[in-house]
Amino acid sequence: MSEEPESASDVVRRDRFSGGPARGFLSSLAADERIFAADLAVDRAHVVMLAEQGIVGDDEAAAILDALDAVEADGFSALPDGEDVHAAIETAVVDRAGDVGGKMHTARSRNDEVATCIRHRLREDVLDAVEATVALREALAEAAEAHAEIVMPGYTHLQPAQPTTVGHYLLSYEQAVARDTARLFDAYERVNRSPLGAAAFAGTPFDVDRERTADLLGFDGGHASEASVTSSQAKRSDGVVSNSMDAVSTRDFLVEVVAALANLAATVSGFAEDLVVFSNKGLAELSDDYSSTSSIMPQKKNPDTLELVRATAGDAAAGLNGLLTTLKGLPRAYNRDLQKATPHAWETVDDVTEAVAVAAGAAATATWDEEALAEAAGEGFSTATGVADLLAMAGLPFRKAHEMVAKASESGADYAALDAAAEDVLGDSLSSYVEREAVEAALDPVESVAARDSTGGPAPDAVAAGLAAAQDGIAADERALGDRRESLAAARDRLHEEVSQYA
Numbered sequence: 330m331s332e333e334p335e336s337a338s339d340v341v342r343r344d345r346f347s348g349g350p351a352r353g354f355l356s357s358l359a360a361d362e363r364i365f366a367a368d369l370a371v372d373r374a375h376v377v378m379l380a381e382q383g384i385v386g387d388d389e390a391a392a393i394l395d396a397l398d399a400v401e402a403d404g405f406s407a408l409p410d411g412e413d414v415h416a417a418i419e420t421a422v423v424d425r426a427g428d429v430g431g432k433m434h435t436a437r438s439r440n441d442e443v444a445t446c447i448r449h450r451l452r453e454d455v456l457d458a459v460e461a462t463v464a465l466r467e468a469l470a471e472a473a474e475a476h477a478e479i480v481m482p483g484y485t486h487l488q489p490a491q492p493t494t495v496g497h498y499l500l501s502y503e504q505a506v507a508r509d510t511a512r513l514f515d516a517y518e519r520v521n522r523s524p525l526g527a528a529a530f531a532g533t534p535f536d537v538d539r540e541r542t543a544d545l546l547g548f549d550g551g552h553a554s555e556a557s558v559t560s561s562q563a564k565r566s567d568g569v570v571s572n573s574m575d576a577v578s579t580r581d582f583l584v585e586v587v588a589a590l591a592n593l594a595a596t597v598s599g600f601a602e603d604l605v606v607f608s609n610k611g612l613a614e615l616s617d618d619y620s621s622t623s624s625i626m627p628q629k630k631n632p633d634t635l636e637l638v639r640a641t642a643g644d645a646a647a648g649l650n651g652l653l654t655t656l657k658g659l660p661r662a663y664n665r666d667l668q669k670a671t672p673h674a675w676e677t678v679d680d681v682t683e684a685v686a687v688a689a690g691a692a693a694t695a696t697w698d699e700e701a702l703a704e705a706a707g708e709g710f711s712t713a714t715g716v717a718d719l720l721a722m723a724g725l726p727f728r729k730a731h732e733m734v735a736k737a738s739e740s741g742a743d744y745a746a747l748d749a750a751a752e753d754v755l756g757d758s759l760s761s762y763v764e765r766e767a768v769e770a771a772l773d774p775v776e777s778v779a780a781r782d783s784t785g786g787p788a789p790d791a792v793a794a795g796l797a798a799a800q801d802g803i804a805a806d807e808r809a810l811g812d813r814r815e816s817l818a819a820a821r822d823r824l825h826e827e828v829s830q831y832a
């Protein structure tokens with residue numbers, strides 16, 4: 330990266346493998362900026378462990394740790410050229426500390442090093458993604474509470490189907506995104522394990538303490554007490570990826586994270602599509618902050634932002650596909666293909682987290698047109714099912730009631746049409762089955778909603794119960810997120826403390 334590659338010849342390549350014409354092709358240095366801080370932490374934990382195990386002397390460790398401080402202070406852009414960030418940092422350490430710097434890479438390989446760095450950094454990214462999902466759920470729950478009983482049309486096949494409420498609709502997405510949060514937490518548990526100490530794949534004759542480096546880096550394999558982590562997994566968590574060959578080879582943790590993100594993006598794309606449709610129908614209005622306009626048509630207010638949220642699901646699916654295709658059929662153990670697997674995860678986590686934040690903002694600021702929603706809620710004989718339910722409740726087989734109401738729907742959506750159809754299909758007047766007032770009530774969207782009070786349904790009490798459950802879930806996931814963030818921060822402090830003993 331610096332302009333003086335001559336003085337800083339890569340300690341890994343030396344003169345023989347300078348890279349030749351494929352030098353740039355081989356290098357992951359630019360993409361590795363993302364794991365610069367992770368690599369410094371991994372280097373420090375490794376050196377502390379080497380000193381504690383008597384593999385390097387305390388003064389040697391001190392010299393290396395000093396050099397790492399200087400490398401950190403100079404920043405990523407000051408690194409010498411190198412095949413990757415691991416080689417470049419090692420070169421910089423040797424440049425500063427002299428030959429003793431060459432002891433840093435004792436009892437490890439870039440294979441276990443890079444896998445550890447990716448996991449170290451990805452933990453933060455997964456928690457950021459979790460935080461975005463929780464914020465989206467908060468926005469959805471708040472809007473659901475504010476519009477709990479506002480009646481709106483519910484659609485199937487994009488046709489008016491049955492009336493529901495804005496609260497019921499928004500909670501449907503809160504519940505779906507809650508599962509996305511859970512999937513991310515679940516993936517986090519398996520990301521949060523350390524491959525360090527596996528060396529190239531075949532272990533090392535040095536007496537390394539893999540649990541110690543795992544602990545110094547906060548790899549604790551998850552939280553046994555959290556509901557979103559299954560207990561069988563929690564019991565197995567010892568903080569390290571044990572088998573050294575698996576430890577350096579696997580990127581299944583990237584697949585899990587990217588799959589969870591792709592699923593999340595697919596969920597959110599549906600919400601974005603709904604908002605595009607609702608704003609198009611005049612049922613909801615996006616705030617100007619989440620809209621754009623046309624460069625030529627001055628009257629336009631377009632839902633571009635939500636369209637980009639919708640499209641992000643395509644990118645996430647592509648990321649998952651790219652990742653799996655790269656990993657498929659790779660032989661044991663390390664292969665350089667793995668270098669190209671990682672960026673799929675970085676891109677997907679960045680894109681999806683941003684899209685989720687945008688969706689949360691749009692959900693929080695959209696306004697709902699109560700009048701237009703109420704009017705649309707009754708369109709297309711959307712209360713037909715409620716009338717059939719009413720007849721079935723009076724003892725008529727539902728199939729017969731369905732036939733009768735279907736017949737009525739051909740001529741109208743009112744009492745007269747239903748009565749005529751009853752004569753026609755059932756051979757009797759409608760009032761011989763149910764009272765007229767009950768039919769009129771069933772035809773009213775508000776009454777129709779109120780009647781559907783089954784668990785998870787749109788009736789006000791059911792929505793209130795759903796809202797309370799959503800709020801409990803959000804609070805629990807906020808605590809789980811806070812616990813994980815705290816345990817990472819505690820590990821950072823622990824490592825800092827240990828390193829400072831060598832000053």
Ligand code: ARG
Nearest residue numbers: 357413439440443663667668
């Ligand atoms: N930059 C590489 C990666 O991301 C580091 C590992 C190189 N190891 C090797 N055996 N060539 O995978």
